[in-house]
Amino acid sequence: MRLPLLFAGLVLNVLLSGVHGVRADITSPPCDVSDHLHECLCSYPEYHVRRMRRSLWVSTTVWDLSPSSGRARALKKLQRYLHGHNNQGVTIPREWPLTTQTYVPTGLLREVTVALPLPREEWISPPVPEDPTVVLDVVPETVLYVKSFRRRGDLGFSAQREAQKLLHLLIANKEPIVRRDDYYYILQHGGDGSTLRERYEVAIFATNAVLDEFYRGTDGPGERLLRLPRCLRGNDSLWSSGGASVHADLVRRYCGTTFCYGPDCPTYTIQSKDGRGVERRSYRTVGPFMRTDPLTCQFDRARQQGQKIMFQKLKEVGLASPGRNFSRFSPVVTEVVQVGSRGGSCSRTYASYMPVPRDVLTRVSQEKTESFVSTCQDLSGYVLCFGGHGGTETAFEAGRRLSTALADRGASFSDDAMAVVEYNVQSRVFDRHNEVFMETRDSENGCLHTDSSGTQGQNSLDFTLTKDWFEGADITSPDLQHPCTKAPCPHNKITRTFDHFKEHRYMKTRWVCTKERSCEAVSGRDKAMAGLLFYINGRNDDRATIEMMQPVLTIHNVTEVSSPACDKIFTVCLYLPTGYHDNPPRPVDTQVYISEPVEELELFSLHFNNARVGGLSRDLYVSELAHNVTAEMSSMPDRFDVRCEKEMIAELLFMATEDEEWHELAFFRKVPTQLLPQTDSQADDVHVQYDACQNDACFLHEKVRDWDGFTEFRFDIGKWVCMKTAGCETGNPRDVFLALTSYFGGKNVAGRVLGNMMAPVVMQYKNISKDEDPFPGSCHEELEACAPLPRYYQRKNAPAPTEEGLMLRQVVTPSMYIIALKGHITSAQLSLELETLKHKLEETGLQFDKSGNLFYTYDEPFTEVDRRVTYTGFWKLQTVG
Ligand SMILES: *[C@@H]1O[C@H](CO)[C@@H](O)[C@H](O)[C@H]1NC(C)=O
Ligand SMILES: *[C@@H]1O[C@H](CO)[C@@H](O)[C@H](O)[C@H]1NC(C)=O
Ligand SMILES: *[C@@H]1O[C@H](CO)[C@@H](O)[C@H](O)[C@H]1NC(C)=O
Ligand SMILES: *[C@@H]1O[C@H](CO)[C@@H](O)[C@H](O)[C@H]1NC(C)=O
Ligand SMILES: *[C@@H]1O[C@H](CO)[C@@H](O)[C@H](O)[C@H]1NC(C)=O
Numbered sequence: 001m002r003l004p005l006l007f008a009g010l011v012l013n014v015l016l017s018g019v020h021g022v023r024a025d026i027t028s029p030p031c032d033v034s035d036h037l038h039e040c041l042c043s044y045p046e047y048h049v050r051r052m053r054r055s056l057w058v059s060t061t062v063w064d065l066s067p068s069s070g071r072a073r074a075l076k077k078l079q080r081y082l083h084g085h086n087n088q089g090v091t092i093p094r095e096w097p098l099t100t101q102t103y104v105p106t107g108l109l110r111e112v113t114v115a116l117p118l119p120r121e122e123w124i125s126p127p128v129p130e131d132p133t134v135v136l137d138v139v140p141e142t143v144l145y146v147k148s149f150r151r152r153g154d155l156g157f158s159a160q161r162e163a164q165k166l167l168h169l170l171i172a173n174k175e176p177i178v179r180r181d182d183y184y185y186i187l188q189h190g191g192d193g194s195t196l197r198e199r200y201e202v203a204i205f206a207t208n209a210v211l212d213e214f215y216r217g218t219d220g221p222g223e224r225l226l227r228l229p230r231c232l233r234g235n236d237s238l239w240s241s242g243g244a245s246v247h248a249d250l251v252r253r254y255c256g257t258t259f260c261y262g263p264d265c266p267t268y269t270i271q272s273k274d275g276r277g278v279e280r281r282s283y284r285t286v287g288p289f290m291r292t293d294p295l296t297c298q299f300d301r302a303r304q305q306g307q308k309i310m311f312q313k314l315k316e317v318g319l320a321s322p323g324r325n326f327s328r329f330s331p332v333v334t335e336v337v338q339v340g341s342r343g344g345s346c347s348r349t350y351a352s353y354m355p356v357p358r359d360v361l362t363r364v365s366q367e368k369t370e371s372f373v374s375t376c377q378d379l380s381g382y383v384l385c386f387g388g389h390g391g392t393e394t395a396f397e398a399g400r401r402l403s404t405a406l407a408d409r410g411a412s413f414s415d416d417a418m419a420v421v422e423y424n425v426q427s428r429v430f431d432r433h434n435e436v437f438m439e440t441r442d443s444e445n446g447c448l449h450t451d452s453s454g455t456q457g458q459n460s461l462d463f464t465l466t467k468d469w470f471e472g473a474d475i476t477s478p479d480l481q482h483p484c485t486k487a488p489c490p491h492n493k494i495t496r497t498f499d500h501f502k503e504h505r506y507m508k509t510r511w512v513c514t515k516e517r518s519c520e521a522v523s524g525r526d527k528a529m530a531g532l533l534f535y536i537n538g539r540n541d542d543r544a545t546i547e548m549m550q551p552v553l554t555i556h557n558v559t560e561v562s563s564p565a566c567d568k569i570f571t572v573c574l575y576l577p578t579g580y581h582d583n584p585p586r587p588v589d590t591q592v593y594i595s596e597p598v599e600e601l602e603l604f605s606l607h608f609n610n611a612r613v614g615g616l617s618r619d620l621y622v623s624e625l626a627h628n629v630t631a632e633m634s635s636m637p638d639r640f641d642v643r644c645e646k647e648m649i650a651e652l653l654f655m656a657t658e659d660e661e662w663h664e665l666a667f668f669r670k671v672p673t674q675l676l677p678q679t680d681s682q683a684d685d686v687h688v689q690y691d692a693c694q695n696d697a698c699f700l701h702e703k704v705r706d707w708d709g710f711t712e713f714r715f716d717i718g719k720w721v722c723m724k725t726a727g728c729e730t731g732n733p734r735d736v737f738l739a740l741t742s743y744f745g746g747k748n749v750a751g752r753v754l755g756n757m758m759a760p761v762v763m764q765y766k767n768i769s770k771d772e773d774p775f776p777g778s779c780h781e782e783l784e785a786c787a788p789l790p791r792y793y794q795r796k797n798a799p800a801p802t803e804e805g806l807m808l809r810q811v812v813t814p815s816m817y818i819i820a821l822k823g824h825i826t827s828a829q830l831s832l833e834l835e836t837l838k839h840k841l842e843e844t845g846l847q848f849d850k851s852g853n854l855f856y857t858y859d860e861p862f863t864e865v866d867r868r869v870t871y872t873g874f875w876k877l878q879t880v881g
Contacts, residue, residue, distance in 0.1 A: 031146070037117055042231035046169050047147040049206065049229045051238075054141050056123045056246045058082075059101075059115035059430040060134045063258060067156025070112030071100050078116055081134050086127035093119055097187040097201075101430050104160065104181065111258070115430040123246045132254035137387050137430055138246045141239050142208040143229060144185070145170055145177075148201045155200070159186040162202045170204065176227050178205060178327075178427040185429070205427035209239045210389045214328055214426075217304035251398050253277040255385040259423055259433035260331070264357045271380075278405050279383045280440075287375030289333075289355045290314075295498050295640055297346035297632070298468065299392045299420075303334050305497075306352025317368055319360055329354065330425045336399070337417040339637050342462035345469070346635040353419075381439040382406055382413060387432050392465060395420045398436045400463035412441040415460040469628050470500050483656030489550045490575045498640070501606040501629060504666075510581045511553070511595040512536070513573035515677045517566070520619050521651060524570030525554045526791035530699075530716035532574050533794070534812055535592050537718070540585035549575040551652040551664070555675060558649045561623040573675050596674040604633075604644055605652065605666035622651065625665055633667075645671045658797050698759035698858055699788050701871075704815050709840055710873065714815035715762075719794050720786040721801060722809050727765045727781035736785045737761070743801045744787075750799035754790055759858045760871075761787045766852030817841055817848055818873040824865045830855075830872065837873055847877035 031040030031048040041049045060077045064070030075098070082092045094116065101113040115137070118126055126136055147169070149162040163184035170177055184204050191198035206229045215224040225233040232238055254277060260266075266287075271280040290313065294305035307329060314320040333353035340347035361369050384402040388394040399418045406413050419437040483489075496503040514531045518524030529552065536546040555571040573595065576584055584594045608625055610618070626649055633642045644667040654662040701713040721743050723736050740761065744754045764784045786809065789798050798808060819837055821830070834853050841848050855872035 036120075041143065042229075044173070047145050047166055049231055050144050050146045050203075052139065052142045052144060053240075054209075054244055054246060055139055056118045056126060056248055057099075057115045057137050057139055057430060058118055058126075058129065058134060059113050059137060060131070061111060061113040061256075061258075061431045063109045064112055065108060065110070067100070067102055067110055067112055067160070068154055070102075070110060071114055071156065074112055074114035077131060077134055078114060081127075081129045081131065082116070085130045087130065088127040090127055092122060092127065095119055097189045098191075099188075099430070100159075100186040101183055101428070102186075103183045113431045120244075123244065123248075126248050128249065132252070133256065135252060135387055135431055136248045136250065137432065138248055138250065138389075139429055140209045140389050142429060143206040143232070143238075144203040145175065145206055145229065146187070146201050146203045148199065151198070151200050155186070159200065159202055160184075163204065166202055166204055173230070175229055176206070178425060182425070182427050183429075205429065208389065208426055208429075210391070211328065211426040212238065213300075214304055217301065218308045218326060218328075250387040250394050251277060251401055252385040252387060255279055255383065255435070256433070259385075263359075264355060266355075274405070274409075276401075276405050277384055278402060279385075280380070281383055282378070282380035283376070285375055285377055286379050287355065288358065288361060288369070288373045289353045289375070290372050291351055291353050291374065293349070293351045293639070295496060296350060297348065297499055297636065299334065299336065299348075299350060299395065301499055302350030302352060303332065303390070303422075306334065306350070307332060307354070310352065310354050313372055317364060317372065319356075319364060328426065331355065331421060331423045333419050333421045335417060335419045336461065338459045338461045340459070340635060342459055343464075343466075345466065345632055346637065346640075347459070347462060349637055379439070380442075381437050382411065383435050383437050385433060385435050388434065389426060389432065390422050390434065395434065395436065396463045396465055398434070399438075399461065402436050402438055403461065403463070406438065414439045414441060416458070418461060468499075469632075483550060483654035483660065483662045486656040487550045487654065488547065488577075489654070495602075498604075498642070500632065501604045501667075503642075504603050504605055506601040506603075507599070508578075508581070509598045509601055510576045510584065511573040511598070511675055512576055512584070512587065512592060513571055513595055513675055513677070514589075514592045515569055515571045517569055519564070519566035519568065520617070521554055521556060521561070521570060521622070522618065523791065524556075524568070525552065525572050525651075525653070526794060527716070528554075528570060528572035529795055530718060531589055531592050532572065533718050534589065534716065535587050536574065537812060539588045539812055541588065542585035544580075544585045546580060546585075547577055549577055550654045550656070551575070552655075553675075554651045554653070555648060555671075556651075557647050558623050558626045559647050561619045571676055593677065595672075598672045598674050601672055602669040603650065603666040604629075604642060604669070605664045607662065607664050610661060610663040622665060626667075629665070630667065644669050655795065701760070701818075707817070707844065710817050710819050710837060712815050712876070713818050713871075715788075715813050717788040717794070718810055718812065719789040719798065720762075720809045720811070721789060721798070721806060722784055722786040723803075723806050724782055724784045725805065726779045727783035728779035733763065733783065733785065736763075736783065739803050739806060740785060740787045742803055743806055744790075747803050748799035748801050752799055754793065754798070757787050758790060760856035761785055762854055762856045764852050764854040814876045814878050816854065816873050816875050817846065818871045821870045821872060822866075823868060825870055834872060834874075841874065848874040849877055850874070 031043050031050055037053050037055055039051045039053070041051055043049070058078060058081055060074050062070050062074045062077075064073065082094055084091050086092075095118070097117075099115045101115065102110060105111070118136075129135065145166060147162060147166045149158070152158045163186075166184075167177070167180065171180075182205065184202055187201040187203055189199040189201070207227060212224060212228070215227050219227070228238070253275070266283050266285070268281040268283045271282060273279050290310055292306050292309045292313070294302050294309060296302050296305055308326055311320060311326045311329075331354075335351040335353065337349050337351070338347060339349050356373055361373065382402060384398050384405070386394060386398040399420070402418070403415055407415070415438070417439070421435040421437060423433045423435075490506055490509055492504050492506045494502050495505050512532060512535055514528045516524045516528040518527060533548075536548055538545050553573040553575075555573070556568065560568050576594070581597060587593065606629065608622070626646075630644075630646045633644065636642055646667065648668065648671045650666040650668065652664040652666055654664075656662065699715060699717050701715055704712040704714050706712075721740060723739050725736055741757055744757045746753045748754070762785070764786075766782045766784065768780055768782050788794075789808075800808060817837065819833060821833060838850070853872060853874055855870055857868065857870050859868050
């Protein structure tokens with residue numbers, strides 16, 4: 001291993017310089033890709049960017065004064081392996097490129113690793129080298145910066161000069177690199193002695209699939225792009241999914257002794273070694289190191305989160321210079337502890353440790369360091385070394401092997417925990433060194449696994465890896481920005497981030513709410529929204545128009561969701577802007593109410609993809625998701641502190657722009673009872689079920705009051721599409737219907753089918769003054785027909801109609817005085833009934849709009865005549881003040 005320059009690992013990965021960049025040029029010579037392993041991604045005149053496929057390599061490392069003689073010695077060992085010095089005694093054909101991995105040494109000796117790709121036929125069960133210093137590596141997909149060169153004199157030194165040149169080019173071209181003093185690679189294609197056919201390249205590591213995934217987790221999907229070579233930032237699918245299948249045993253039979261040297265490497269003595277590669281070691285001191293306990297149930301996330309948290313901590317105490325960005329560091333230790341019974345999704349917890357160089361510590365005051373740094377004395381345990389780039393499977397396989405080996409020999413060890421130590425940066429491609437460590441029982445001195453739960457040692461470590469139930473792609477939408485970045489939301493803070501959800505805290509909120517009975521959440525919410533929109537659009541005692549804030553909060557009992565009943569209660573709330581908290585306008589509708597102030601609202605929430613419903617109904621999908629999340633919460637250790645209410649849950653709907661909905665599922669730490677309707681409310685009575693409108697395909701008028709012989713109703717519909725035409729014999733209601741229907745069928749600027757036209761279509765006849773004469777002939781009557789927009793568009797902008805005469809309307813309609821007429825009605829009868837109603841209204845002293853009348857029906861077109869119901873009457877006049 002390199003000098004464990006921990007802080008070199010923290011060094012910015014984007015090295016900037018003032019020199020002008022080189023442009024990518026498609027006319028430049030194409031990349032020379034001469035084998036099935038490499039693929040050119042883009043090229044510049046001076047270098048190109050190349051991807052190496054996932055593949056199996058054999059390599060060995062030697063230390064030597066000269067790179068060339070080191071290379072020759074190492075190659076000899078590899079040749080012995082290829083010529084039969086392996087457990088199958090077989091000869092393996094040699095492939096290219098012969099690759100040398102080295103770096104410019106700071107001391108006399110230089111580390112030289114030589115690697116050869118193995119033929120594809122050997123990828124599944126490769127012959128195991130007899131020489132324990134010759135090792136196999138599964139190399140993940142790797143992107144390299146490559147430059148060809150002509151060999152002049154000693155290969156080692158001319159390659160080093162070329163590598164320096166390439167490094168400077170990359171810096172000038174603002175390409176991200178891991179660090180300046182990193183490994184470089186010499187690729188030799190063909191040759192075997194005949195210098196004529198030899199071709200050489202130098203390469204510098206850009207990234208690999210493991211590192212890219214790591215940064216996706218720490219930086220986010222967008223920011224991670226900055227860590228890629230510039231020409232690859234436009235393409236999200238850089239890695240082939242899965243890749244070739246390669247199976248090789250990466251557990252080493254020999255740990256070696258040179259994987260770490262320098263003042264900060266922990267020193268140890270080896271007490272015993274066995275043929276399987278298990279070493280018993282004892283360390284006098286380990287550390288100083290810092291530790292963090294990330295809130296995760298997954299090994300990979302523990303490494304991502306742990307490193308990020310430790311970096312923040314270093315920044316806080318001034319150990320990382322300001323402006324410096326996080327980058328993955330090495331070495332790093334991840335401890336795995338079995339806290340719960342085996343098999344539960346969160347039965348293992350993780351801690352991350354990172355050694356802190358002593359010289360860095362001397363720059364910081366004693367008290368400061370004591371707060372986050374500790375050391376460990378007299379640690380002893382068993383170690384198994386393994387290769388690989390830090391895959392979870394590899395680490396757990398090594399752990400399982402160590403645990404089995406120790407159990408077989410009856411060793412006394414703590415079988416409930418292991419530490420996985422990663423020594424190398426990802427840019428070391430070959431002969432990588434990782435370890436699993438399990439403490440001896442007698443070494444238990446509170447060094448490792450100091451989980452405060454006190455349950456340690458009860459369960460042996462479970463090495464099985466279960467697939468995460470969380471279908472990432474469905475639930476996380478990496479490309480969407482959170483709508484609160486674009487639309488006004490109540491002030492809130494993300495207080496903690498877990499694997500699948502975040503903890504949010506909303507301070508000092510107040511809400512306007514209503515409750516609605518419905519079969520399912522979406523229609524319940526949409527019906528309720530109409531009332532809330534009326535409120536914020538002025539139906540309140542101040543006639544105030546209030547800005548609509550995100551999100552729409554729908555609270556319901558998730559355990560009821562699977563029942564087919566249509567009387568499930570949904571409480572729907574809109575956040576009130578701060579200015580209205582002290583003295584909110586009172587709602588006019590009896591069903592709408594203002595919550596008491598909620599001082600602190602804490603919830604755990606996760607985004608989900610509403611469009612993805614698959615075989616399940618939407619509500620069942622949501623309840624399954626809720627079940628999965630709460631099951632996971634229950635299995636989390638106490639210190640995660642995720643207690644919350646599991647029955648009354650909330651759905652949060654954000655609508656930042658017209659076509660973008662963002663859905664979150666949320667669990668309250670404590671249900672805000674202020675938001676729920678008071679049980680003695682009479683609001684429930686308003687919802688009488690009418691024969692006319694039982695399902696969600698129509699907007700039911702609501703009874704406001706029964707009068708003697710007529711009824712006062714109102715509509716909770718804000719948006720309509722309307723058409724005006726002449727109302728006398730010249731105007732034909734049928735044409736009006738057809739025009740409206742065509743709007744829903746796609747005659748709109750978006751050309752979008754909006755679904756079926758919903759009942760009721762309200763027809764209004766109105767007398768107009770004789771002076772204006774809009775219609776031909778002597779007709780002074782106007783017919784206006786309005787159809788409610790579908791629920792979806794009650795909350796959104798609907799596309800404008802293209803048919804002449806049609807227009808969109810957004811109105812708060814007054815209530816109306818209505819009589820219901822059954823069966824077939826003639827127009828003479830209708831006039832008579834209206835006359836009678838008019839007299840009644842006048843007698844009662846009610847104010848109404850005498851200039852016109854209206855009628856509507858909920859009947860389906862083919863309803864039998866004697867079962868028809870027509871509602872007719874007059875608009876109530878809005879009283880002023
Ligand atoms: C993105 O990369 C993939 C895999 O390398 C390639 O197949 C695809 O064509 C690239 N797409 C673009 C737009 O460059
Ligand atoms: C750190 O990251 C930010 C954006 O993520 C970038 O603008 C800045 O240049 C980076 N700084 C360094 C030193 O790499
Ligand atoms: C939710 O519904 C279930 C089943 O109907 C009921 O037992 C439970 O009491 C309800 N929970 C709450 C908090 O209302
Ligand atoms: C819930 O978890 C199960 C596995 O336990 C999984 O099959 C299912 O897809 C998950 N459902 C959701 C909605 O996440
Ligand atoms: C319009 O006025 C005429 C006569 O002035 C009357 O007969 C008719 O009923 C009125 N129509 C409406 C809709 O009020």
